[in-house]
Amino acid sequence: MWSTSKYLLLAAVVVCLSSCFQLYSQLSSLNISTLIHHQFKARAPPPRISFYKLSLQWPPAACHGTLSCKPPIPSDFTIHGIWPQDSNDEPIPPYNKNNPCTPKTPTPPTDLPIKLRPIEGNLTSKWPNLIDGLNLTANYQFWEYEWKTHGTCSDYPDDPLTYFDSALKLRLGIKTIVRFGRQTSWTVQQVADEVFDVLKAYPQIACNLNPSRTQKQLWEVRLCYDRPNPRQLPHILINCTNKLRVSKGKIIGICKSLSDTIFFP
Numbered sequence: 605m606w607s608t609s610k611y612l613l614l615a616a617v618v619v620c621l622s623s624c625f626q627l628y629s630q631l632s633s634l635n636i637s638t639l640i641h642h643q644f645k646a647r648a649p650p651p652r653i654s655f656y657k658l659s660l661q662w663p664p665a666a667c668h669g670t671l672s673c674k675p676p677i678p679s680d681f682t683i684h685g686i687w688p689q690d691s692n693d694e695p696i697p698p699y700n701k702n703n704p705c706t707p708k709t710p711t712p713p714t715d716l717p718i719k720l721r722p723i724e725g726n727l728t729s730k731w732p733n734l735i736d737g738l739n740l741t742a743n744y745q746f747w748e749y750e751w752k753t754h755g756t757c758s759d760y761p762d763d764p765l766t767y768f769d770s771a772l773k774l775r776l777g778i779k780t781i782v783r784f785g786r787q788t789s790w791t792v793q794q795v796a797d798e799v800f801d802v803l804k805a806y807p808q809i810a811c812n813l814n815p816s817r818t819q820k821q822l823w824e825v826r827l828c829y830d831r832p833n834p835r836q837l838p839h840i841l842i843n844c845t846n847k848l849r850v851s852k853g854k855i856i857g858i859c860k861s862l863s864d865t866i867f868f869p
């Protein structure tokens with residue numbers, strides 16, 4: 605009797621010691637720098653919106669590249685998106701529930717057909733999915749993608765109607781973007797200067813390649829807009845920080861220099 609409980613006690617001590625040792629070795633392998641790193645990563649707040657970028661695509665270029673479009677191909681700049689950017693001109697990342705950009709619950713993309721119903725017609729004409737611009741299902745796929753990627757951490761995470769309408773309003777306010785005719789060639793700098801001449805603000809220019817990849821084309825003109833506070837729609841046209849697309853301090857995209865020659869199809 606006596607000796608059985610003595611063995612039990614001894615066994616308990618051994619079990620405890622070994623689990624204590626396991627705990628200890630786990631703790632010591634989780635060194636201090638790892639702990640700090642984890643905490644820092646978890647607590648770094650999402651970036652703040654510095655300005656909005658209205659991206660306008662030139663359909664004849666977009667559809668004469670990698671995209672295959674059903675006619676009719678619009679011959680006016682159409683909206684690609686309106687993107688909240690941080691102070692380094694990086695896109696604000698989409699909503700992430702583990703590090704939320706807002707205490708609000710963003711509208712799920714599946715709700716867009718109900719929410720955007722009142723402006724469906726306007727969106728179809730100014731913001732078509734060029735792949736099949738008259739197909740409402742295809743258009744909603746495009747709008748849902750833009751909403752998920754750029755809308756859920758905009759100033760209107762639970763108000764897609766205002767978000768999409770803000771881009772329509774801006775597009776409606778721009779009559780002319782460039783005055784030169786089609787089938788002409790310019791340097792990126794000349795295109796930027798032309799937009800500055802017309803609108804009094806420098807754009808960002810994005811290029812693509814023709815199908816045989818022999819010619820750079822004017823694909824997008826992107827305009828930058830400020831708003832004095834987040835309750836106001838973006839409406840003050842400002843110079844874009846970068847005339848060419850930049851990510852983490854490096855030029856990305858097809859055009860690498862302001863002296864690159866681009867075709868306006």
Ligand SMILES: *[C@@H]1O[C@H](CO)[C@@H](O)[C@H](O)[C@H]1NC(C)=O
Nearest residue numbers: 632633634635636637638639
């Ligand atoms: C702490 O962990 C980091 C990341 O796992 C590792 O790079 C570093 O060498 C470790 N330092 C020590 C002292 O174990």
Ligand SMILES: *[C@@H]1O[C@H](CO)[C@@H](O)[C@H](O)[C@H]1NC(C)=O
Nearest residue numbers: 723725726727769772773776
């Ligand atoms: C929507 O379309 C109607 C009819 O074409 C037009 O009168 C109105 O100004 C448009 N509104 C917006 C925000 O685009």
Ligand SMILES: *[C@@H]1O[C@H](CO)[C@@H](O)[C@H](O)[C@H]1NC(C)=O
Nearest residue numbers: 736738739740741742743745
């Ligand atoms: C419209 O687009 C959807 C989604 O891309 C596609 O599945 C459908 O076949 C298209 N409808 C027509 C009539 O082309």
Ligand SMILES: *[C@@H]1O[C@H](CO)[C@@H](O)[C@H](O)[C@H]1NC(C)=O
Nearest residue numbers: 800804805806841842843844
């Ligand atoms: C944009 O840049 C041009 C040339 O650098 C400058 O003259 C103009 O004042 C700037 N406009 C704004 C709104 O900052």
